[in-house]
Amino acid sequence: MIFVDGLECSAFDREVFEELRGGGLGCVTVTCGFWEDTTESLDALVRWRDLVRANADLVGVATTAAEIEAIHAQGRTALLLGFQNSSFLSGRIGYVEVFADLGVRVAQLTYNIQNDVGASCYDPVDGGLTRFGREVVAEMNRCGMAIDLSHVGERTSMEAIEHSAVPVAVTHANPASLVPHARNKSDDLLKALAARGGVLGVSGYRNISGEYAATAATWAELVARTADLIGVEHVGIGSDLGRKIGEADLRWMRQGRWTRTVQYGAGSAANPGKQPPLPWFPDTRSFPDLAEALAGRGFAPGEVAAVMGGNWMRFYHEVLPAGRPAGEE
Template sequence: MMIDGLQCGHFDRAAFESLGRAGVAGVVVTCGFWEGAVESLDSLGRWRDLIRENADIAGIATTPSEITGLANEGKLAVILGYQNSNLFEGRIRFVELFAELGVRVVQLTYNNQNELGSSCYEAEDGGLARFGREVILEMNRAGMLVDCSHVGNRTTLDAIEASDKPIAVTHANAQSLFDHKRNKSDDVIRALGETGGVIGCATYRNITGDDYCKTVEAWCGMLARTVEIGGVDTVAIGTDRSHNFTAPDYAWMRQGRWTRGVDYGAASAARPGKAPPPEWFQDVEDMRVIPDGLRAVGFSEEEVDKITHKNWMRLYEATFRKPKIEVN
């Protein structure tokens, strides 16, 4: 059994089937990047349609027990998430409303600083804003997991301190192992470990590096070195794999509506388009080699279980819940 902490793209039945063949029981999907509330509601509607059309092989999960229940039925558990907080549109009460609609994972910022805090790409990381603290506490109350993958390191440390619940970095790597602005400092990874948080290690070449992409053993070796920083209870899988993306999709992710110019995101002018997938991960179903890769670099069966699914499930147990509508 595996859980992937973050994937994105245009999912379809073929994507669900590929994940099933890979042995993935649950996946956090990206319902939006820059979209506001109405567009985010549209996305949720499309996701509900997609799941309804493929109810024989997939279902939306909002609690760990629902993930387990779907897995026992041989179905993929789809966990709804967003890679930005734009869906709230500055309204604290929208957190609860989106939670009631099934959203369980929200990233505080995407690639730009916003009302909540600083992204990893800002020249100066100003830390968590007052509104960011309010949103985090509201997410804690509503049963949403706080994600800081594209968030600046200072803002991430602030979020860990501000949150009543453990938080996640769903898709990034250790900055000390591959130096990229999108990756996380050792201080952040240690703070996650001390508070019960989890980092999902990514396979996205631009933030993983060519050396760790050569073989599954090389990538799993990167996870082993990350465990040395934060502990085995802190490390999981968050591939950041995309499905059916084309050039306009990458332009939207990187540029949105906020610039007229070209922005490369985690890429660069030297490698501007889609990054080649790792040599060992050409197709989604290739994820099935990860457990053996972890064993090959020395992880025990218990540790393999933690990295492939138990660390995520523990974190979901600590953070996910179905909100109760209370009107006094």
Template sequence: MASLHDRLLVIDGLIFHSDGDPRWLREGNISAVNLTIRSPIDDFEQTFDAFAAWRRRTADPASGWHLVLTGADIDAAKAAGKVGLIMGWQDTKMLGDRAERLECFHRLGLRVVQLTYNEACPVGDGCLETRNAGLSNFGYEVVAELNRLGIAIDLSHCGEQVCLDAAAATKVPILLTHANAKAVTARVRNKSDAAIRAVANTGGLVGASIHGFMNWDGNPANPPTLDLFLRHLRHIVDLVGIDHVSFGTDMAALASESAADSILQMSFSRYGGATADYIRAFGNTLAKRYPDELNNPRLMHRKTDALLAAGYSESDVEKIMGRNLRRVLGEIWGAGAA
């Protein structure tokens, strides 16, 4: 008899990079991912090329990928034994000051947009900006346009006030695809209880993450573990309920770990204030950014096992691992303009 994990619909709310090889994901029974198709520091031409490359890849029946434009495409990817590609961004720099560009990107397949990365942009402030300014006037325009088009809004790297402003402004559910609870571990990327509640109050989801940057307690003798992740998850579930929880690993899906080296170095050199202490403690390799028990997508069954061992029911595990995200993404995408 197949294990529970083998039967699940598994959707990872954030994969930060892929070289196009889906094997790690398929080995982990992951049916769809919100994939960051371009680096937050890529220019306009690189962004356009990323769309072109991924659309060509998903058009190849032998690629192992299925392009996701609707909720039904996630179901189709699982049925075909492929990985559903949800094309996403982790910033809005490519808009410049023109929200109307979003419709063009939507037609290319863009389905999830994080409003800011770590720093400020025309939309508002990221989580590393000490001033904590909220949405700009342009930011409100972007939120409205994302709602109109049915593109999911992600707040994971946004500053506190941007999270609160966007949650108050949105007309559809909103997401934290990969962020944990600041009340459990006061890391810069984690979110306050107020921000978590604000997201849930939109009908949205909080994607708890196994990433070490968000789980580590600051003690070099205590590397990140699945137990630390479960503490964050329990806090979020207790705060907003099981129907408002998903997960985002913030992992990479690659043929070789070395394919992510340039991005790892960028995060260290450009955002040292958020990463340097962790990297000094554990090194700057892909595997060490995650718990040793689950440092590769192919090991995803271990998270399912850990949830069951922690006392979550099979129904709760189904929701956390993908059913909640499938439901909410369907609501968001279905609300958009045809």
């Protein structure tokens, strides 16, 4: 069994990397940016390279499924570099290939407001995937960069699924029919995602998990009901864990540079701040407990392995480019 977390937005350092190893994580998609332009995003990749180099005994950057498996076999955690927006492209289609060549393997089409690719889940009107957006989807397919729809609007998401030549992902969200929230996804969208071979990373983030965030057992119930909806083979984990994220970080995520007004993201005026850690999942050292919770809910051993990481690995084998295992000449 390989443990995979479909997305985290933590402020990573050696301590957080040690937590990954403590939980036996084989792979984690990390967030390199939200609103940053091309130059700022390049700076972020430089920082990530320096950070990984300084902690190479614990982690390594992976660009293919084979590299994930090789890094995991070495007793380290594979990191997939990702962005939660497409602002790093600065409207230039050629930058998809450039950033792919630099190791970026996951990108969300939009974040919390409409951009030149399409609409976000918070926009009151969703005009769908733009002409540029269709070009971006095709180029991400060509370059082996996974498409993430977690914060993307309904129509834009549907059209991305339709136009993508390979499966796409929702790395961190839940079914809206179980937890009504703008950030969660309709049954129709999730069924379309699954029909094309995609994966949903079920999240325990309080704001979008509601009562299912109470305990590991209630989270396992959320997973079970999601599996009933779209099939267990399309369900993974996307914790959206934000270790060491402070109020300034949260403000940047929610407001960027596009507004002077207070934004609450997945929160609300009544629930505005950073959410406290889940007692049953304070950090990734608790990842093995999720497998126990799934087994306790009645998932068979093969199903537990699939949800804990096997489904993500199947997705990565199909979507990420083929290549030599890490460490080979």
